């Protein structure tokens with residue numbers, strides 16, 4: 001049995017873990033990172049990046065199908081295996097990039113599954129028969145798709161997929177059921193729909209993308225229905241029954257139960273943290289429904305042990321994991337970082353149309369006791385959107401009536417995932433409507449709609 | 465990649481030092497822990513130890529160089545598998561520009577080179593207060609004086625949370641660690657879940673100084689007291705001041721006051737103080753160079769005589785301002801002062817009415833003080849301390865006589881008002897006071 005000493009040991013190399021390791025190295029800490037699979041975690045290998053690659057193929061394909069709208073002719077067609085290969089190649093390329101970054105920052109990369117035992121000043125970390133002693137251990141073990149085996153809702157190697165299997169299809173399902181209408185569910189629904197699959201989405205609550213502003217949800221629902229998707233809200237999958245060539249699902253809603261058969265089912269019903277088999281129970285780590293309880297600076301309560309990213313509290317997003325990790329290590333180094341404000345974290349969904357938001361929804365702002373002003377601007381009023389052939393969409397702002405604080409911004413339509421950062425910066429700098437109104441936006445751009453949506457909140461919109 | 469060895473900081477405040485001696489030469493192989501060089505500051509000498517291993521390929525800063533900036537590269541180390549050829553195109557940062565301190569990896573402690581905390585208490589440089597637009601608006605709504613709020617945003621920027629906190633807790637605290645460098649703090653036990661709370665400050669202040677706990681009552685300070693304390697301390701530390709003292713004969717002034725008060729309209733009663741305010745204003749108009757403020761960018765010569773008058777109020781001191789006093793007659797000054805004093809005592813003054821000004825005057829004559837000195841009220845260049853007018857023996861035309869004398873001390877900021885200038889101003893002031901008829905011209 002050998003042992004090695006570090007200042008900081010990070011477990012898991014997703015966007016939480018690897019970014020934290022880099023920041024730790026920048027701060028002068030001797031750092032190691034432990035990963036049981038590929039560097040980059042879910043995000044790079046089985047999440048954000050490969051799905052965006054798939055969705056790009058879908059987007060280009062859709063554009064090709066509408067070439068005539070632009071006065072062009074194009075022969076359309078696709079090769080699913082080549083689409084998947086492109087996505088896998090991009091994931092592999094990014095993962096290799098992480099390996100380079102680790103080397104550049106002189107971070108020791110350890111392959112294997114890490115377990116923990118009590119120790120001082122921090123728990124000891126074990127991989128195979130090597131022990132790693134560190135002053136600070138940061139757990140970034142991430143999460144995996146939630147399944148409900150009792151109801152048959154778990155990958156069966158055949159009909160039922162989680163995101164991971166859905167990312168590497170061998171052939172296109174004719175008829176697909178997506179369970180859950182959050183970001184992951186809607187992205188896959190959008191991808192498969194683009195290539196001609198007959199897609200049904202079921203959602204337990206009364207609207208899709210339940211985390212978004214109700215108006216954006218409604219807008220999205222309409223857009224998806226227009227594309228030919230079947231959307232069943234207020235509906236639950238009660239049970240599934242695999243057959244010889246397809247799988248039957250019993251869908252229950254207030255109007256009763258119906259059974260329908262599908263070729264494939266994608267489970268997008270949330271995630272569960274990776275908290276098992278690492279010895280966390282023995283250390284006394286507080287775990288609430290598979291996610292670790294931490295304080296504002298990611299401290300678990302066990303001396304020397306911190307947890308960040310998907311294994312902790314929501315929102316479960318890559319940029320949240322990274323940011324949380326940076327705050328955690330800077331706090332350890334005695335710097336004075338500000339704790340993460342969950343409300344300041346933007347969220348994006350890359351389906352078609354795209355959806356992006358930051359801060360309070362209209363309903364949340366009201367229930368938080370704000371007297372509000374709301375501004376809206378439709379894509380149809382924006383020259384650039386019309387020129388792009390993307391005249392479907394909406395930008396909405398929510399301001400506090402009294403103080404002019406930008407409480408939230410909600411967008412649906414082309415490229416909004418690239419636009420939301422403008423409002424995020426505005427919020428971070430605490431600009432009020434006055435500064436936003438004074439800001440000059442370039443013409444013609446989609447960003448002008450962000451200006452108009454602010455003006456609209458003060459009854460001053462120009463182009464509508 | 466070649467490794468740069470950086471000039472370490474021997475203390476948190478060290479900015480530069482002397483590289484006194486190299487203990488190894490180019491081409492030597494070093495391993496971690498080897499002593500590479502000696503550096504010194506005016507306070508200490510210390511050895512630099514290697515943290516990385518490799519070959520010392522190049523010495524960038526020769527022995528005996530003074531004024532080497534902290535974090536400047538001083539030598540280059542090559543790792544085992546590298547040869548000197550990588551140095552041909554190697555460009556290193558200049559020794560004169562300090563690179564980002566967070567890149568400093570070459571420090572003796574195995575953790576971190578000292579890092580400045582990103583949060584600094586609001587520095588009032590050039591009167592610019594860093595504040596977010598939203599915080600500014602919230603403060604205005606709450607009637608909060610931004611100079612009393614300490615910012616926790618980047619570079620001490622005041623953000624919404626600070627205003628919310630200030631509103632909840634009443635007076636703002638300025639207990640945030642200042643620009644001082646903090647040692648990395650390790651979090652160990654459960655109780656450190658409270659990380660992030662400001663470190664406790666003054667509770668045992670007196671105990672440390674040998675005063676028994678329980679032998680005194682501790683009164684919390686209100687906002688005004690805090691501001692006054694801070695501003696006076698700043699002034700006391702920053703301003704090189706000196707006093708000039710002169711006696712003024714005020715019999716004529718008292719007589720004129722009596723005469724004027726016999727003729728003024730209902731409700732107006734001109735005080736000695738009102739007359740002194742006018743005398744100050746006229747003297748400032750006469751000697752404009754003395755109506756000055758020191759600024760880092762130059763000496764500001766004010767166009768108006770805005771005279772701030774110290775007024776004692778319950779629990780503190782406030783200095784309402786008679787603006788453009790050089791253009792105001794005695795009855796206007798008198799009416800304005802009456803109003804300012806009443807509202808000052810009710811704490812109803814608007815910030816504009818007591819912030820700024822170009823000159824101050826403090827009068828303790830009514831308390832029987834013969835003479836005293838004051839602390840400069842920045843940004844003012846001078847403050848006049850007025851003592852009691854009392855009958856004293858004087859020699860007039862070679863004979864002993866009795867006159868009412870008032871001793872005044874002028875405290876000057878020597879950066880803007882030197883002895884001769886201060887004396888010149890006092891001469892004019894004295895003339896206005898002693899021949900008050902000239903005040904009426």
Ligand SMILES: Cc1cc2nc3c(=O)[nH]c(=O)nc-3n(C[C@H](O)[C@H](O)[C@H](O)COP(=O)(O)OP(=O)(O)OC[C@H]3O[C@@H](n4cnc5c(N)ncnc54)[C@H](O)[C@@H]3O)c2cc1C
Pocket residue numbers: 011012013014015016017034035036037038040041042043044046047048049051112113114115140141142143163184274278308309310311316317318319320321348
């Ligand atoms: C299909 C899909 C699409 C997504 N799209 C987006 C998106 O567009 N934008 C976005 O922000 N987020 C997206 N997410 C979410 C995002 O992937 C996660 O929020 C992010 O990966 C969380 O980062 P993390 O570092 O906490 O954990 P992870 O990325 O899950 O990394 C954890 C790593 O730890 C390793 N590990 C776990 N336990 C151990 C152990 N004991 N020893 C060693 N290694 C261990 C795992 O192998 C894994 O590599 C998506 C997720 C999915 C599934």
